[in-house]
Amino acid sequence: MIARVLIVGYGSIGSRHLRLARQLLPEADIRVLRHQVDHFVPEFSNGCFYSLESALCFAPQLAVVANPAPFHLNVALPLAEQGVHLLIEKPLSDSAADISLLIELCQRRQCVLMVGYNLRFLPSLVRFRDLVRSGELAGKIASVRCEIGQYLPTWRQGGDYRSGVSARKALGGGALLELSHEIDYLCWIFGRVDWVRAALLHQSGLEIDVEDSAHLLIGFEPINDGHQLVATLNMDFIRHDTTRICVAIGSEGSLRWNALTGCVDFFARGAANWETIYSYTQQRDESYLAEWQHFLRLIEDRESPLVSGEDGLMVMEVIDAARRAADSCGLELINSGEQ
Structure with a gap:
């Protein structure tokens, strides 16, 4: 039984995790670790901590780390040292540095380490992956086109976009980190990355x-x-x-995943139009709820996470390589500084 839960951070994603934790663990003592000291007690929580030391004394059994990415490891490493099971929001950090230390520590302390790339729990993406990997429709995949775009000022309502995490380097902002879901699911579907070329721009x-x-x-x-x-x-x-689409171009046709519609479409060799072959209307919290349920099963059954610490590290290695490639205007090999 999970009796003590810690939510680190109370932004939009932290508040969502708090609500889901209360839904799934109605009798648990759920506390929030916040940097802003005040008398506000978030709904669904039993109270707040304002220092990591106080949170560690609480001895949580599981923690969700949902503060800004540059500070994830600052709290995750001490929690892992206490054997706390960890669900860390994406990305795992703001660089690959020291992530291996966290992975090794969690293995040594026998605590679950899972990364919050919740798109893997979307039924439409699972179906797209299955079709791509089986080759039963599109055949051998020759090329992939993936894109995500949305206007930052209207992305999250209720605040000034200039003060949000996405807009600030010090908080781990920028398109590369904030939209890293795409890197994760590309690796999940198509395998490990060998090299990267990149351009990182401020065009607006x-x-x-x-x-x-x-x-x-x-x-x-x-x-x-x-x-x-x-x-x-x-x-x-x-x-x-707003767009979130991935197209896999194969020898027998193309498969297209549209995250916004929940559809998987197929354009067969010789066809005149796309055909929708799978459609699923995703509810607002559904993928996060499935993520939580999976996380709790991991704690009970000690299965392998759908999104492991190693998966999160792979994403950060791609991001670090993309940064180096953008700086040098060259090609970067993964795990290598050579062009």
């Missing part, structure tokens, strides 16, 4: 100190026949027509 009039657009060319590790799959990934904060 948005008042932010981070890139508003990231354009990546990603080479995956070659498969048995020597073929290397290459994907283009475009991410931005400037697009007014």
Whole structure:
């Protein structure tokens, strides 16, 4: 039985996790670790802590780390040292540095480490992945086109976009980090990344100190026949027509996943139009709820996480390589500083 839960951070995602924790663990003592000291007690919580030391004395059995990415490891490492099971919001950190220490510590302390890439729990993305990997419709995949775009000032209602996490380098903002879901699911579907080319740009009039657009060319590790799959990934904060799409181009046709509609479409060889072959209307909290249920099963049954610490590290290695490639205008090998 989980009796004590800690939620680190009370932004939009922290408040969502708090609500779901109360829904699934109605009798638990749920506390929130906040940096803002006041007398406010968030709904669904039993109270707040304002220092990591106080939170550690609470001895939580599980914790959700949902503060800004640059500060994830500052709280995750001490919690893991106490054997606390961890669900860490994406991205795992703001760089790959020291993530291996957290993975090794969680293994040594036998605590669950899971990363919050909740798109993996979308039925439509699961179906897209199954169809791509089976080759039953599109055949052998030759190329991938992936894009996500949305306008930052209207992304999250109720606040000034300039003060939010997405807009500030010090808080782990920028399109590359904030939209890293795409990197995670591309690795999940198409395998480990071999190399990256990238351009990170500030192309708009948005008042932010981070890139508003990231354009990546990603080479995956070659498969048995020597073929290397290459994907283009475009991410931005400037697009007014909100988009989240991935297209896998195969020898027998193309498969398209649309996250906004929950549809998987197929364009067969010789066809005239796209055909919708799968459709699922996703409810607002559904993927997060499935993520939580999976996390709780991991604690009870000690199964392997759907999104492991190693998966989160892979994403950060791609991000670090993209930054180096953008700085050098060259190609960056994963786990190598050589061009």
